[in-house]
Amino acid sequence: MPLPEPRTDDNSTADLTGVIRARRRQVWRRRLQLIGAVAGVLVIAAVLWFSPLLALDKVNVKGSKLVDQDKISESVLGSDGGTPLPRVRPGAVEKAVLEEFPRAKEASVHYAGPRSLNITITDRDPVLAITTSDGYQLFDDEAVDLGTVKKAPKGVTVLEESAGSPDQKTVSAVIRFMAGLRPSLRSDLASIHAKDEKNLAGVIDTGEAKAKVAFGDSTSASLKMRTALQLAADGRTEIDVSVPSVPVTN
The missing domain is CATH 3.40.50.10960 (Rossmann fold)
Incomplete structure (x- = not known):
């Protein structure tokens, strides 16, 4: 007497295939969302990096009695004025100020709003x-x-x-x-x-x-x-x- 042939569950196979496809779609959806988010951040960064809307146009200086504070402001604006603020490096500004104004012992530079810098000068004693x-x-x-x-x-x-x-x-x-x-x-x-x-x-x-x-x-x-x-x-x-x-x- 011949043995019965193995039974195949077509419905179970179809369900498993559907689950695999759904998971693949979900993975790709997440990847596309991540790519879109990264692209958005890069676009925003590019806008901030090059946008004239953030161009440096004001430098506030305080703390010095030995150095003309207006001259410090004029000097920084002369070299970095019109540059988008994200491209202005505080450390580079500090170094330039100390080189040009040796009577200043220290210069602390901080961003102050979208278009300005604050500089605090410590005089030499x-x-x-x-x-x-x-x-x-x-x-x-x-x-x-x-x-x-x-x-x-x-x-x-x-x-x-x-x-x-x-x-x-x-x-x-x-x-x-x-x-x-x-x-x-x-x-x-x-x-x-x-x-x-x-x-x-x-x-x-x-x-x-x-x-x-x-x-x-x-x-x-x-x-x-x-x-x-x-x-x-x-x-x-x-x-x-x-x-x-x-x-x-x-």
């Missing part, structure tokens, strides 16, 4: 004022010329004339000495003068003690200043700390 015929020429601890003012700023040590205007080596030695002092020590040095780069001297004035001090060269500035202040506090009025480990007093 003067540590030395040199007497001139026009007033006082200011320098920071990196020997950057900060310009001339009529009156020396409060807390800035004045390099007084010592047999004529000091040469560049002497000025550099004084600035190195000042740069080696912490602000708290620097503020107690009322004035300084120099015969040459190896013979620096000054007057310390803490409000409670005052003394004339010979510092010698520009090395070990903080140690020399601390030693002089201790001796001045003990009532010494003439102090030589050229060799700080062996100070000489009168």
Whole structure:
């Protein structure tokens, strides 16, 4: 007796095929949606990248007393004005500002709306004022010329004339000495003068003690200043700390 032939379920096969096709359509639908979203983002990015609607036309500058803020604004607009804001790189603007305006120590640039930038300037701090015929020429601890003012700023040590205007080596030695002092020590040095780069001297004035001090060269500035202040506090009025480990007093 012949065996019965296997039974084929045509309906089950058709259902499985339909499910596979539906899943394929769903996968392709999602892929097309993703492609469309990416294309949309690229179109928007292209519009923002090239659109004159976002062209830089305003630069707000604040924080500086040593640099003309209007000149900074004019400079940035001169180089980047009309450029769509997404193409303006804050880091590049900061670098350009510091190169063109060396009296600025730091420049912080941020986007401020669709067509403008905000720039905050941190000025260099003067540590030395040199007497001139026009007033006082200011320098920071990196020997950057900060310009001339009529009156020396409060807390800035004045390099007084010592047999004529000091040469560049002497000025550099004084600035190195000042740069080696912490602000708290620097503020107690009322004035300084120099015969040459190896013979620096000054007057310390803490409000409670005052003394004339010979510092010698520009090395070990903080140690020399601390030693002089201790001796001045003990009532010494003439102090030589050229060799700080062996100070000489009168």
